[in-house]
Amino acid sequence: MDRNRSILLDSVVFRVGLLAALRSRKLNGQTIGVMITASHNPPEDNGVKLVDPMGEMLEESWEAYGTTLANAPSEEKLFEVYDSIIKECHINPDTKANVIFARDTRSSGAHLVSILIEALTATDTAYTDYKLLTTPQLHYITRCLNTKGSPYEYGEPTEQGYYEKTASSLKLAMQGRQFSGSVTVDCANGVGGPKLRELIKYLPPPSEGGLEIKVVNDDVLKPERLNHQCGADFVKTNQRAPPSSHAAPMTRCASLDGDADRIVYYFNDVDGTFRLLDGDRIATLAASFIGDLARSAGLGEKLKVGVVQTAYANGASTAYVTQDLRLPVVCTATGVKHLHHAATKFDVGVYFEANGHGTVVFSDLALKRLKKYEPQSPAQSSALDTLRALTALINQTVGDALSDLLLVEVILAHKGWGPKEWDLTYTDLPNRLVRVEVADRYIFKAVDAERRLESPPGVQAQIDAAVGKFKNGRSFARASGTEDAVRVYAEAASRSETEDLAQKVAAIVRQARGEIG
Numbered sequence: 001m002d003r004n005r006s007i008l009l010d011s012v013v014f015r016v017g018l019l020a021a022l023r024s025r026k027l028n029g030q031t032i033g034v035m036i037t038a039s040h041n042p043p044e045d046n047g048v049k050l051v052d053p054m055g056e057m058l059e060e061s062w063e064a065y066g067t068t069l070a071n072a073p074s075e076e077k078l079f080e081v082y083d084s085i086i087k088e089c090h091i092n093p094d095t096k097a098n099v100i101f102a103r104d105t106r107s108s109g110a111h112l113v114s115i116l117i118e119a120l121t122a123t124d125t126a127y128t129d130y131k132l133l134t135t136p137q138l139h140y141i142t143r144c145l146n147t148k149g150s151p152y153e154y155g156e157p158t159e160q161g162y163y164e165k166t167a168s169s170l171k172l173a174m175q176g177r178q179f180s181g182s183v184t185v186d187c188a189n190g191v192g193g194p195k196l197r198e199l200i201k202y203l204p205p206p207s208e209g210g211l212e213i214k215v216v217n218d219d220v221l222k223p224e225r226l227n228h229q230c231g232a233d234f235v236k237t238n239q240r241a242p243p244s245s246h247a248a249p250m251t252r253c254a255s256l257d258g259d260a261d262r263i264v265y266y267f268n269d270v271d272g273t274f275r276l277l278d279g280d281r282i283a284t285l286a287a288s289f290i291g292d293l294a295r296s297a298g299l300g301e302k303l304k305v306g307v308v309q310t311a312y313a314n315g316a317s318t319a320y321v322t323q324d325l326r327l328p329v330v331c332t333a334t335g336v337k338h339l340h341h342a343a344t345k346f347d348v349g350v351y352f353e354a355n356g357h358g359t360v361v362f363s364d365l366a367l368k369r370l371k372k373y374e375p376q377s378p379a380q381s382s383a384l385d386t387l388r389a390l391t392a393l394i395n396q397t398v399g400d401a402l403s404d405l406l407l408v409e410v411i412l413a414h415k416g417w418g419p420k421e422w423d424l425t426y427t428d429l430p431n432r433l434v435r436v437e438v439a440d441r442y443i444f445k446a447v448d449a450e451r452r453l454e455s456p457p458g459v460q461a462q463i464d465a466a467v468g469k470f471k472n473g474r475s476f477a478r479a480s481g482t483e484d485a486v487r488v489y490a491e492a493a494s495r496s497e498t499e500d501l502a503q504k505v506a507a508i509v510r511q512a513r514g515e516i517g
């Protein structure tokens with residue numbers, strides 16, 4: 001990493017440490033998590049994520065305080081800003097603050113941890129260093145710590161507790177079903193590799209009917225290999241397997257990202273064609289399975305399943321959920337926090353971004369119903385047991401590649417499906433994502449779950465006109481929240497039309513001058 005970037009990152013991590021301390025104090029000393037990772041990005045990047053007490057992402061209203069701290073011009077001013085937030089939020093400065101943290105395998109991680117510790121020490125915050133973890137493991141532990149001793153106790157607040165809970169619920173969820181064949185998991189040469197190997201130690205071996213998991217791309221000793229030519233983002237973006245993949249046709253493959261909170265599946269057809277089974281596919285698979293289980297358990301009316309997607313979900317997946325599965329779909333703005341929030345409105349909310357980040361959340365009421373319900377027949381009893389096991393197998397705090405992997409494997413085993421049957425549930429519309437670099441992306445203001453631009457004026461009308469010329473055409477443009485660019489997404493009936501539509505909309509975006517008012 002170049003020196004300037006590294007100094008900037010030190011300052012960001014220090015300020016996030018202050019924010020975590022403030023947040024914990026505001027919440028009467030509940031534990032806040034800090035994860036040092038840059039996910040699917042190149043190895044020289046790094047970043048930091050905050051975890052709220054229930055394992056959710058930092059509450060949106062608090063992002064503004066993060067910005068205020070980030071904008072403090074100097075170290076001296078920084079503590080003035082810190083004190084002003086204490087006043088503004090009516091925080092009792094004497095409340096004990098508690099923070100836990102972990103990092104992925106990036107070489108800058110250890111140094112950033114030392115900066116984080118400086119911030120926690122400066123604010124008299126108690127902390128625990130969980131060393132190397134996947135992002136979802138830190139979310140899990142954060143929730144466990146904050147629910148310990150309560151009726152909602154989530155589990156043992158340790159890495160081992162995570163493996164034990166996952167392994168025991170997997171066994172229960174299988175209900176004696178058999179796995180067929182193996183799954184090859186590309187770990188992006190990130191922290192998911194060693195953690196998946198650790199998890200496997202808690203699972204029954206293939207010789208005893210356990211799942212055969214072949215771990216590949218798990219080299220964490222050469223940091224430059226992280227996310228390089230492998231991993232979920234590579235596979236989703238390039239729509240092909242990592243070049244190192246030697247999987248035989250029709251065998252299940254999956255790729256994680258650098259911090260193991262995303263997963264996509266794929267396989268090669270008998271004729272060698274690459275078939276991607278992305279986040280939309282995982283969502284539809286999970287929603288169909290859970291919906292069926294709820295009905296079989298006799299809880300069809302009492303357990304309303306819904307699916308949450310973003311505008312990037314393939315239109316065919318949305319049609320499949322509404323028309324074939326007959327389940328409601330909600331579309332939210334991009335970013336997991338939006339999806340997660342919308343999913344909590346259902347009894348069982350299944351949410352996934354197309355890129356493979358997602359999970360299933362069960363409402364408190366749904367959990368209570370599942371606990372209390374008395375089945376009326378052996379069939380109801382078996383469906384109920386599976387549902388109960390899924391509530392423990394699924395990491396409900398955040399999208400978790402390891403628990404999502406096992407969820408998919410359980411469902412395929414129950415359905416007796418290979419990747420082909422899964423792929424045949426619906427046919428994706430051809431789609432194209434284009435990144436357009438513009439002088440000022442902030443002039444592009446999106447509304448309606450980011451499906452339409454309200455500004456610059458007139459641009460949406462031009463996009464609508466372009467879309468109208470294509471059969472099954474759908475396209476939208478929005479400013480990225482993470483990169484200095486506008487993203488254009490397009491779908492149409494054929495590959496060439498999709499490309500054509502994407503290029504037309506990209507040209508509209510490039511030409512937009514953004515003279516407002």
Ligand SMILES: CC(=O)N[C@H]1[C@@H](OP(=O)(O)O)O[C@H](CO)[C@@H](O)[C@@H]1O
Pocket residue numbers: 312334335336353355357479480481482483487
């Ligand atoms: C089209 C796309 O994949 N967008 C990604 C990307 O957001 P943008 O706001 O589009 O840059 O990064 C987000 C954070 O990782 C992720 O949640 C989201 O899905």
Ligand SMILES: [Mg+2]
Pocket residue numbers: 039040257258259260261262
């Ligand atoms: Mg990630």
